[in-house]
Amino acid sequence: MSRSTRVLVVAVIVSFCAFLDGAITNVALPAISDEMGGGLVLQQWVVDAYLLTLGSLILIAGSLSDSFGRLRIIRIGLYGFGVTSLLCAVAPTGEILVVARALQGSAGALLVPSSLALIVSTFSGAEQGRAIGRWTAWTTSAFLVGPLLGGLLVDAVSWRLIFAINILPIVAVLVLMRPLGRDEPLLDRPRVDWLGAVLGVVGLGGTVFALIEQGRFGWGSPVILVPFVAGVVALVLFIWWEGRVAAPMLPLALFRARNFAIGNLSTWFVYAGFALGPFAITIFVQEIGGYTAFQAGLATLPPTIMLVLLGSWFGGLSGRFGPRLFMAVGPLVAAVGFLLTLAVDADAFYWTQFFPGVLLLGLGMAITVAPLTSAILGAVDPSHAGIGSAVNNAIARIAGLVAVALSGVIVGSALDVVGYHRAAIATAIMLAIGGVISAFGITNRPEPVRIEALVADAADGPATGPTSLPPTPAADPPDAPRP
Numbered sequence: 001m002s003r004s005t006r007v008l009v010v011a012v013i014v015s016f017c018a019f020l021d022g023a024i025t026n027v028a029l030p031a032i033s034d035e036m037g038g039g040l041v042l043q044q045w046v047v048d049a050y051l052l053t054l055g056s057l058i059l060i061a062g063s064l065s066d067s068f069g070r071l072r073i074i075r076i077g078l079y080g081f082g083v084t085s086l087l088c089a090v091a092p093t094g095e096i097l098v099v100a101r102a103l104q105g106s107a108g109a110l111l112v113p114s115s116l117a118l119i120v121s122t123f124s125g126a127e128q129g130r131a132i133g134r135w136t137a138w139t140t141s142a143f144l145v146g147p148l149l150g151g152l153l154v155d156a157v158s159w160r161l162i163f164a165i166n167i168l169p170i171v172a173v174l175v176l177m178r179p180l181g182r183d184e185p186l187l188d189r190p191r192v193d194w195l196g197a198v199l200g201v202v203g204l205g206g207t208v209f210a211l212i213e214q215g216r217f218g219w220g221s222p223v224i225l226v227p228f229v230a231g232v233v234a235l236v237l238f239i240w241w242e243g244r245v246a247a248p249m250l251p252l253a254l255f256r257a258r259n260f261a262i263g264n265l266s267t268w269f270v271y272a273g274f275a276l277g278p279f280a281i282t283i284f285v286q287e288i289g290g291y292t293a294f295q296a297g298l299a300t301l302p303p304t305i306m307l308v309l310l311g312s313w314f315g316g317l318s319g320r321f322g323p324r325l326f327m328a329v330g331p332l333v334a335a336v337g338f339l340l341t342l343a344v345d346a347d348a349f350y351w352t353q354f355f356p357g358v359l360l361l362g363l364g365m366a367i368t369v370a371p372l373t374s375a376i377l378g379a380v381d382p383s384h385a386g387i388g389s390a391v392n393n394a395i396a397r398i399a400g401l402v403a404v405a406l407s408g409v410i411v412g413s414a415l416d417v418v419g420y421h422r423a424a425i426a427t428a429i430m431l432a433i434g435g436v437i438s439a440f441g442i443t444n445r446p447e448p449v450r451i452e453a454l455v456a457d458a459a460d461g462p463a464t465g466p467t468s469l470p471p472t473p474a475a476d477p478p479d480a481p482r483p
Helices: 003-023 028-034 039-068 069-089 093-107 112-122 127-139 141-156 165-182 194-218 222-244 250-255 258-287 292-298 299-323 325-344 355-377 382-405 407-411 418-443 451-460
Strands: none
Touching: 003 069, 003 093, 003 141, 003 165, 003 258, 003 355, 028 039, 028 093, 028 258, 028 292, 028 299, 028 325, 039 093, 039 112, 039 194, 039 258, 039 407, 069 093, 069 112, 069 165, 093 222, 112 127, 112 355, 112 382, 127 299, 127 355, 141 292, 141 299, 165 418, 194 222, 194 382, 194 407, 194 451, 222 250, 222 292, 250 258, 250 355, 250 382, 258 292, 258 325, 258 355, 258 382, 258 407, 299 325, 325 355, 325 418, 355 382, 382 407
């Protein structure tokens, strides 16, 4: 196996593990609440505790990746992920499970930006676009493979096995990484923004706690009001601090690059939809439709197949023609898919009420995910791939975190037929907004820009908006492979 192939396989498995654990729990939520109680609130926390630490710490993890080396951070993350997965598997109560999930998300945050940065630093040109396409297709498919695998494990053994099974890929990837050696030492290592990390965790934690628990206590209760206000204040302080600290974990100058700013804004709405929609489907078909956990996983299998088969192909097309068309059309196709599921009733008959919509969801995801990733990372210099990847992944995970936290507000106290219809409409609206933002904001083929250049540009005069980036020639380079 060549070094570049080994790097791609390692990056895919590492990120797949982190993403899979964010998705595999959906089908296990009814079984977890049956054993531990807690209802919808516990179900939300089992999902959001993981997404909270993953999303809030992924930025600092990107900085650690750039400062201490991709391979080193990946290895640390893998060891941590293995230990915390076992903690989740043996958790005796719902409260301990939620804490273990939060710790697991902290370890997972170390994996994602480092793996993608490893690809960007290994591949170049058209090969980089195709590698990112493969990485995106396989890792994003974790959100759809998760329900299928989780359903099988829940029905055949126990929901606890969905966490314990993580040990197998962790051991495999640690063995695969041995020939890659170790990172070169960095003599000029940038500082790590620990205060920014703390403000980010407090800000997200306070606001998400309020969104999830407001149904129980009400917005007027100090139990909700105090953490919500503290969270909002912490988020405001986070933005202020990142704008003045010498080595921020979130370089605000990155958002002066047009495709980076617009791409991440689109990411927020698209991945909020990708999180809320499957969350609602997998709970609804079990609690109302009477599906087993495995049948709930099978219900979302067609999009998995389409994403794996077509994701790299659409990534290649995006490399030739630019990402704007794909980032605009893909979310709109997925939005139509969710609107088709409004035909669902209490019978939840799959072939007429879910299958057509799920099929369009898969096509929309395949069109969207690889071009979106390539557009955002193509807007920054490869030397900043770690933080660029971290920012985008953080926004995607935080968007999903907020969407799931809002599910109680959207659907009410239970996911009945009316509640699912509300969730499907909300999901379609989120996806459509993401597509429209891309259609009017994304520029095809910008030149990658270094953070230092953007900072210098900002110092020359007041900013009037995102920096416009000059397009490269539309023709393919002579050696560009055809998709």
